[in-house]
Amino acid sequence: MEDKLTTIALLPYSKAEILRELMEAEGIECYLENINLIQGAVASGVKVRIAESKVKKALPILNRMLGKVEVIARQYENSILTPIDFSEFSMKAAIAAFEIAHKLSSKLVLYHVIPQPEYYTLPYTDFISYDSGLFVQSESREKESQEKYKVFLNELVAEIGQEKWKDIEMEFIMRMGREEDDILTYTEEHPPRLIVMASKGRHTIHDDLMGTLTADIIARAKVPVLTIPEKMKRFRFDSLKKVVYATNFDEKDFVAVDKLMSLLRPFQTKVYCLHVGQSDEVTWDLAKLEGMREVLKRRHMHTDLECVYLQGKDLLQKLETYIKKHEIDILSLTTHKRNMITRIFNPSIAKEMLFHTEIPLLVFHA
Structure with a gap:
């Protein structure tokens, strides 16, 4: 045989x-x-x-x-995770997270990290020097956070509506530590379907987006992250109609689009797979885009899907123009495209354009 x-x-x-x-x-x-x-x-x-x-x-x-080892992959838990700092920006993210959780019939997890007091050691010794008042300070911070949470929760329920609020399961987690590390550790142990974050919080000290907690989570999280821009008004997910997925013709794009379709399934949306060509190989790019369209159409027969090709050296300008012209609701991409995501978050470009703060950004980890 x-x-x-x-x-x-x-x-x-x-x-x-x-x-x-x-x-x-x-x-x-x-x-x-x-x-x-x-x-x-x-x-x-x-x-x-x-x-x-x-x-x-x-x-x-x-x-x-x-360089692979055989591992048992953790299954996503049916939850939506939202880190909060009780600011007005995290309130926007929490409202968006609730609406998504409600639509997907998922649990909403509100996660707050209390900054941990610093303990100091003398070099080359086992001696630890600390102020006993730090323990009192820790208790005070925890009590203060609990009070802020009560106020935050009351405002959130008022925004959502009492009856609608009762429709989903909710959990509040408060821990003392470092925000980035604690959030990432939690997502490793309890992988949510989605992390929803404000793109700028009360404790932001950097001007550029790549210096924020949100950008660090985007870069390191192994689950999808949706950012809610600081300047955006409340977004009604019931009105979600158009989503752009920015592709660079990587084989991982198909996995990301599958995840995107899974999240968008309850919504009546049109998905645009968009590529900005920056070389002169237009014919070759168009052929690859057509191949991608055929594969995605077979996989997602019941989705309104369109593949779009744009040509130009200025990636940001092309994306911004397309997003505004076609009234796109969400921009999505994958973190493994370092050339694309680096250019989008380049500090000088971000300060000049700031277009990415106007609509939510949905990022997948390759």
Whole structure:
């Protein structure tokens, strides 16, 4: 019986060649497909194919090369997490988080971190120096936070409405520590479907967005993060109609779009997969965009989906113009596109344009 070939990896050309050498060194015959002899590789990647009977022997080699270890992935909990600092900005985020949780029938988790007092040690000794008053200060901070939470919660319920508030499960968590580390640790232990954050809080000390807590969470969280801009008025998710996903033709885009569609399922939305071409290879970009459209249409047959190509050197200007012209409600992208996200959050550009603070930003982790 003929031993059929199967694809075990889709890699850049250079990595595919390395993998082939490793496989053949172990006596596994390996074939590469999708090789463009002129360019040396193709954007979609090179297929590494082997006989089906060799897959079991080949997988450990593949995992060693990619630096992978076998882990049991944690399942998302059906919850929406919102870090709050009791500011008016986090109130906007909490309202948005409630509306999403209500629409998705998820639990709402309000999370507050009390700044931890600093303890000092003398160099090269085990001696710890601290002020005993810090314990009193800690208790005082905790009591103050509890009082602020009561006020915050009353305002939130008043905004939402008493009857609607009773429709979902809610949990409030208050811990003492460092905001970024505590929030990330919690999401590792209890991965929510989504983190909803204000893009600027009361304790912000940096002017540029990449210096804020929100940007740090975006960069490190392994779950989707939705930011609610400081300058945006209350956003009614019942009126959510148009979402842009900015693509750079990475294979992880398909995973991100699948997650996006899952979150948007209860909403009647149109999704635009948009690419801003900055090279002269327009024909090639259009071909890749059409291929992406065909795949997404098969996966999401009942979604109103459109793929859009824009050409221009100024990524921000092109996105801003498109968002305003078409009245886009949310901009979405993936963190692995360092070139894209770095340019969007470049401090000098952000201060000049500030367009990304006008609509929510939904970010996925590759």
